[in-house]
Amino acid sequence: GEDRVLRFAVLMMAALLVTGTAIVGLRMKNLRVDSSEGEKKLKELEKRDVQEIDEKIKKLEEDFLKVAEKNNTVITAVSSGIKNRVIDFYQLSGNNIEVVFNGYRSNNTDAIDVEKLNSLKAKYGIKAGMFVFLCAGSVSYRKNQLQVVRAFSMLLQVKKRAKLLLAGYGPQYDELREYVTEKKLENDVVVLGNVEHDEMAYYYTLSNCTVMASVDEGFGLPIIEGYSFGIPSIMYRDLDAALDISFPETGIL
Numbered sequence: 001g002e003d004r005v006l007r008f009a010v011l012m013m014a015a016l017l018v019t020g021t022a023i024v025g026l027r028m029k030n031l032r033v034d035s036s037e038g039e040k041k042l043k044e045l046e047k048r049d050v051q052e053i054d055e056k057i058k059k060l061e062e063d064f065l066k067v068a069e070k071n072n073t074v075i076t077a078v079s080s081g082i083k084n085r086v087i088d089f090y091q092l093s094g095n096n097i098e099v100v101f102n103g104y105r106s107n108n109t110d111a112i113d114v115e116k117l118n119s120l121k122a123k124y125g126i127k128a129g130m131f132v133f134l135c136a137g138s139v140s141y142r143k144n145q146l147q148v149v150r151a152f153s154m155l156l157q158v159k160k161r162a163k164l165l166l167a168g169y170g171p172q173y174d175e176l177r178e179y180v181t182e183k184k185l186e187n188d189v190v191v192l193g194n195v196e197h198d199e200m201a202y203y204y205t206l207s208n209c210t211v212m213a214s215v216d217e218g219f220g221l222p223i224i225e226g227y228s229f230g231i232p233s234i235m236y237r238d239l240d241a242a243l244d245i246s247f248p249e250t251g252i253l
Contacts (some may be wrong), residue, residue: 081240
């Protein structure tokens with residue numbers, strides 16, 4: 001029931017905070033890093049960020065936004081957080097910036113094949129009464145799946161009947177798989193790799209809660225996709241879209 005979801009969600013959130021930097025700890029441009037990486041990771045991220053920024057493009061972007069503001073041309077942002085970041089970075093009034101949220105394809109739970117669903121439960125060892133977390137997204141430092149796995153391993157020390165599903169592929173995929181193997185978490189953490197959109201419906205149906213621990217995230221589609229299946233989400237309070245898509249009955253902050 002709802003109390004059980006809340007208990008597991010609170011435990012997972014506590015573990016995320018313990019395995020990561022404290023809320024007021026090491027930060028740079030809203031980036032949160034794992035405490036084991038520390039200042040070294042921050043410096044690497046900062047260096048990478050500086051190297052990747054094309055100043056000419058940034059200048060064109062700034063000029064465009066200022067002309068658009070002067071002419072009252074409407075600009076759209078994907079979330080309130082992104083709008084605020086653009087306003088702060090370019091010193092704009094923001095009067096011409098409108099928030100238009102990401103959309104998602106409506107999921108039809110009636111189309112779920114029960115036999116296939118049961119087959120997936122058996123394949124991944126999801127037993128009756130087991131609490132299932134789902135973390136979906138490109139596997140990368142920005143999406144922060146390694147911290148989710150570390151937090152989940154702590155949760156397992158107090159709640160054994162739990163499973164973590166990781167859906168997605170990306171530059172940190174091999175490192176993620178190696179970490180799961182190294183920590184002997186193969187029976188508790190399922191690294192799914194790429195999952196087709198239509199197939200994701202099965203994994204949302206199998207899950208009790210989504211986890212979004214990104215260090216930088218403009219919106220977070222898996223959160224609202226999870227909502228469409230009636231499951232809440234664990235996310236950081238300073239997620240750019242937190243004010244837009246989190247509510248007491250759905251978002252554990």
